[in-house]
Structures are given as structure tokens and as C-alpha cells.
Amino acid sequence: MTDLKSVKSGLEARLAELEARAGRIEADLAEPLSADFEEQATEREDDEALEGQDALLGREIVAVKAALARVDDGTYGECTRCGEDVGEKRLEAVPEAALCINCAREVEQH
Known part of the structure; x- marks a missing residue:
């Protein structure tokens, strides 16, 4: 945690x-x-x-x-887009991350 x-x-x-x-x-x-x-x-x-x-x-x-x-x-730690967990490793790498990896990928594609 x-x-x-x-x-x-x-x-x-x-x-x-x-x-x-x-x-x-x-x-x-x-x-x-x-x-x-x-x-x-x-x-x-x-x-x-x-x-x-x-x-x-x-x-x-x-x-x-x-x-x-x-x-x-x-x-x-909650994705601001879908509400899922952003993920411990992602937050360690990018503490200001607002999106889970899936939502971040979707946003980058658009």
C-alpha cells in the first residue's frame, strides 16, 4: 500500500x-x-x-x-477517467499520474 x-x-x-x-x-x-x-x-x-x-x-x-x-x-491512486486503480508501479514511476495505463494509452491514441 x-x-x-x-x-x-x-x-x-x-x-x-x-x-x-x-x-x-x-x-x-x-x-x-x-x-x-x-x-x-x-x-x-x-x-x-x-x-x-x-x-x-x-x-x-x-x-x-x-x-x-x-x-x-x-x-x-484512482483513475480520474474510469475509476480503476492507477497501479502502484505506475504511481512509483509517475507520482502525479491521474490515469491508469489503459486510459493513458487511449488518450494518447486520440
């Missing part, structure tokens, strides 16, 4: 790490562009990559917060 206290602690640590990374990316994106036009082109490319990373981090933050909410409301 899953130890919810350690799961919650791990999710909270992951959330803090993700939010710190997102904060650093947002600070980098807020930096003004260089006056040098060639340097600006490089900075814009870097900013595009950072924006992509920020979007991915944002989705992961949402998933971790949702997992924490499921821990709090007692539904952690």
Missing part, C-alpha cells in the same frame, strides 16, 4: 522544484533584449526554447497540484 505522507511530501518537493525552475525561466524571459541585432537574434531563439520549457513546466505543475488535491480528497 502506498504511504500517502511520503507521496505528498515527494509531490510537494517536486512542486517546489518545478515552481523554482519556472520562476528562473520567467526571470530570464523578462530580461530586455541586447542592443546588438545579431545578439538579439540569438536571444530570441533562446527565448523561444525557454517559452517551450515554461509551457511544459506549467503543465507539469498543474498535474502535480492535481495529484496533491487527490491525496487530500482521498482519491489518489
Whole structure:
């Protein structure tokens, strides 16, 4: 059986790490562009990559917060789509997993 206290602690640590990374990316994106036009082109490319990373981090933050909410409301480990057990091994690998492996595969196919 899953130890919810350690799961919650791990999710909270992951959330803090993700939010710190997102904060650093947002600070980098807020930096003004260089006056040098060639340097600006490089900075814009870097900013595009950072924006992509920020979007991915944002989705992961949402998933971790949702997992924490499921821990709090007692539904952690239940598939949010079909209600079946997500599975101990899946939760060990992906603690924020909201879907059982079957539902996750179905969602990926669509």
C-alpha cells in the first residue's frame, strides 16, 4: 500500500522544484533584449526554447497540484477517467499520474 505522507511530501518537493525552475525561466524571459541585432537574434531563439520549457513546466505543475488535491480528497491512486486503480508501479514511476495505463494509452491514441 502506498504511504500517502511520503507521496505528498515527494509531490510537494517536486512542486517546489518545478515552481523554482519556472520562476528562473520567467526571470530570464523578462530580461530586455541586447542592443546588438545579431545578439538579439540569438536571444530570441533562446527565448523561444525557454517559452517551450515554461509551457511544459506549467503543465507539469498543474498535474502535480492535481495529484496533491487527490491525496487530500482521498482519491489518489484512482483513475480520474474510469475509476480503476492507477497501479502502484505506475504511481512509483509517475507520482502525479491521474490515469491508469489503459486510459493513458487511449488518450494518447486520440
